[in-house]
Amino acid sequence: MSRSGPLNGLKVVEFVGLGPAPFACMMLADHGADVLRIDRPGAGGSLGLPMALDLPARNRPSIALDLKQADQLAQARALVDAADVLIEGFRPGVLERLGFEPASCLQRNPSLVIGRMTGWGQSGPLAQRAGHDLNYLSLTGSLAALGAAEGPPPPPLNLVADYGGGAMMLAFGVLAAVLQARSTGRGQVVDAAMVDGSALLATLFHGLRAGGQWTPLRSANLLDGGFPFYRCYRCADGRFVAVAPLEPAFRRDLLQGLGLADDPSFSEAAVANRALWPDQATRLERLFATRSRDAWAADFEHRDACLTPVLDWDEAAGHPHLAARGVFARSDGVEQAQPAPRFSAWPDVQALAPLPPAEPASTPSAIEAVVSQWRRL
Numbered sequence: 001m002s003r004s005g006p007l008n009g010l011k012v013v014e015f016v017g018l019g020p021a022p023f024a025c026m027m028l029a030d031h032g033a034d035v036l037r038i039d040r041p042g043a044g045g046s047l048g049l050p051m052a053l054d055l056p057a058r059n060r061p062s063i064a065l066d067l068k069q070a071d072q073l074a075q076a077r078a079l080v081d082a083a084d085v086l087i088e089g090f091r092p093g094v095l096e097r098l099g100f101e102p103a104s105c106l107q108r109n110p111s112l113v114i115g116r117m118t119g120w121g122q123s124g125p126l127a128q129r130a131g132h133d134l135n136y137l138s139l140t141g142s143l144a145a146l147g148a149a150e151g152p153p154p155p156p157l158n159l160v161a162d163y164g165g166g167a168m169m170l171a172f173g174v175l176a177a178v179l180q181a182r183s184t185g186r187g188q189v190v191d192a193a194m195v196d197g198s199a200l201l202a203t204l205f206h207g208l209r210a211g212g213q214w215t216p217l218r219s220a221n222l223l224d225g226g227f228p229f230y231r232c233y234r235c236a237d238g239r240f241v242a243v244a245p246l247e248p249a250f251r252r253d254l255l256q257g258l259g260l261a262d263d264p265s266f267s268e269a270a271v272a273n274r275a276l277w278p279d280q281a282t283r284l285e286r287l288f289a290t291r292s293r294d295a296w297a298a299d300f301e302h303r304d305a306c307l308t309p310v311l312d313w314d315e316a317a318g319h320p321h322l323a324a325r326g327v328f329a330r331s332d333g334v335e336q337a338q339p340a341p342r343f344s345a346w347p348d349v350q351a352l353a354p355l356p357p358a359e360p361a362s363t364p365s366a367i368e369a370v371v372s373q374w375r376r377l
Contacts, residue, residue, distance in 0.1 A: 005032025165197025
């Protein structure tokens with residue numbers, strides 16, 4: 001159960017939910033925390049997957065407990081009382097109805113950190129409303145800034161609100177609270193809301209807006225595809241290259257490789273003129289459309305021009321750089337990204353991350369075996 005890492009010895013109980021809370025627990029487990037998942041009897045993986053392919057559930061065992069049964073509720077309470085951290089992703093009030101009111105948990109276990117992951121937060125007019133990544137992102141202003149000017153904002157998978165604004169903020173908040181608990185002996189509740197975290201991710205852009213450097217128009221700004229040197233271009237084979245030389249030195253390298261170094265249409269003065277961006281982009285579109293993606297990538301492989309091929313997931317693991325770093329690996333034939341970040345004192349954190357269990361331990365003897373091992377770690 002236990003893996004070497006900087007969080008070794010941190011005991012976490014996870015009440016299984018969807019989306020960012022399991023991802024945050026995956027991050028903790030990836031780096032050595034002893035995470036024990038408490039699942040509902042009969043529950044499967046996320047989005048209809050079998051549990052063994054629900055990769056954010058990796059690196060930790062799972063037990064199935066029916067918290068409506070008094071003996072199993074008592075067992076779950078005993079686990080929480082022995083934990084450093086409790087993480088849950090229910091709507092506000094559900095944890096209390098299950099019998100784990102935070103004040104009572106902290107009374108029994110004063111140093112406990114309770115990480116609560118929701119979309120809208122524990123308070124506010126929308127706290128009890130349903131929602132998903134796209135909804136949380138839509139209210140922060142960030143979704144309106146994404147995508148092409150002529151179409152609707154595209155769903156950015158569920159990477160932004162769920163994982164960036166949710167899971168990673170939850171993991172950060174929990175570890176910050178653990179640090180304080182270890183120095184003071186006092187635990188607390190961490191209220192992590194995806195809407196809060198999504199808003200925070202856009203901090204840079206609020207500064208750009210205040211400085212008059214960002215317009216409300218989509219595809220008209222420096223980092224949203226409006227700038228001709230920060231966008232993707234279609235190549236002759238229908239695939240794409242990503243072009244991102246924001247700085248003049250990198251841009252000169254790109255233009256030199258494209259044979260445009262002496263073209264006045266791409267002088268620094270011309271590039272600084274937003275009115276010329278559409279014409280510059282059109283010229284680059286036509287040029288990149290004359291050759292294949294891989295031909296362009298090969299030409300720029302050794303240049304600091306910030307040009308890279310847009311790879312799909314089937315191609316990514318085979319890229320020489322990602323392969324050299326072991327970014328992806330296969331476990332029982334299933335490819336997955338390996339733990340990140342890396343720590344010099346724990347190089348084996350990057351070792352192959354095991355797949356989730358095929359199903360939670362559900363018989364009394366199996367549950368007891370998992371719980372006993374978790375307690376000993």
